[in-house]
Amino acid sequence: MTIEHIRALIATDMSEVNSLIEENLSSEVGLIDQLGHYIINSGGKRLRPAVILLSAGVFAYAGKQNIALAAIIEFIHTATLLHDDVVDASLLRRGHATANQRWGNEASVLVGDFVYSRAFQMMVNIDSMRVMQILSETTNTIAAGEVQQLINRHDPDITKEGYLDVIRNKTAKLFEAAAQLGAVIANRSEAEEQAMAAYGCHLGTAFQLVDDVFDYSSSPAELGKNIGDDLAEGKPTLPLLYALWHGDEGESATIRDAIESGGLAHIDQIQAAIQSTGAIAYTEKIANEEADLAMAALRGLPPSAYLEALYALAKFSVERRN
Secondary structure, three states: OOHHHHHHHOHHHHHHHHHHHHHHHOOOOHHHHHHHHHHHOOOOOOHHHHHHHHHHHHOOOOOOHHHHHHHHHHHHHHHHHHHHHHHOOOOEEOOEEOHHHHHOHHHHHHHHHHHHHHHHHHHHHHOOHHHHHHHHHHHHHHHHHHHHHHHHOOOOOOOHHHHHHHHHHHHHHHHHHHHHHHHHHOOOOHHHHHHHHHHHHHHHHHHHHHHHHHHHHOOHHHHOOOOOHHHHOOOOOHHHHHHHHHOOHHHHHHHHHHHHHOOOOOHHHHHHHHHHOOHHHHHHHHHHHHHHHHHHHOOOOOOOHHHHHHHHHHHHHHHOOO
16 A cells, blocks of 8 residues: 555545644634644645544544544644744755744744644543543653753763654654544554554654654755754764764764764765764664554554555655655
8 A cells, every 4th residue: 555545545534634724723813824824734744644544444433533633633743843943943844944934933933832722722622531631641742852852962972762762752652642542532442542552653753763864865855854954953863873883983073073062064974974884774774663563563453444554654654755
């Protein structure tokens, strides 16, 4: 099953999700409308909403809460992007100028707050304490992950597990919630809930690992952001850390200095070290292990086109090129 087949499978539901997103972005404040629609419609893959639609489909869910939750999850994701780009001083996302580049940091932060709060208004309408519990824990975990990442900036001594812990909190947690909620609204067993949560966690981890590879192996046109942004911000991602651990004395010293000081003064030497040490292949290996764990979590669930799509999405997370 290809990504096009997955999109076709959930096309009707996703159309409803997009309509609900448009409806709930509406505001009498013009800047909120303008900025919110800009970031929502700037070419995102809608992977997190797709995960909940597919998860609900696996359990033959027949209601409409999956539509509302898919929109809520996209709003949470959008709010984190608006805030992230301010914190990271990013200028490019998905091949377009970031919202903070176009409208300024203040507008991006405040509209991000609006999108977050709108998500919680929509959660209340679902009228489920279990849903509220999962999503409130999720947003809190994501915020903690953002703080962890900030603390780890310019720290070349972070461990692999420390790095993966940030990914699981900052990125994978929303995938985890999306997958789990499909089982929750279908009133499935705790074991099935946890299987879906595990799938989402490993899927999100694999997805972020591949994103970290792209920062050192793609062109800006393919990636949709500036190459070397992570390095410029002093973020010690796994490809960089592996090259630090396995490079020769000179390479390790250059990478350590780059992480500690930030900037792209030695980007060519660092990219060469990443290639020569096999850091890209190593990170891809870890990503593939995570994708395999995601697929393993699905074993025993009822077979369907939706389950096949979840398997295919795990493969897509590590085979994609942007």
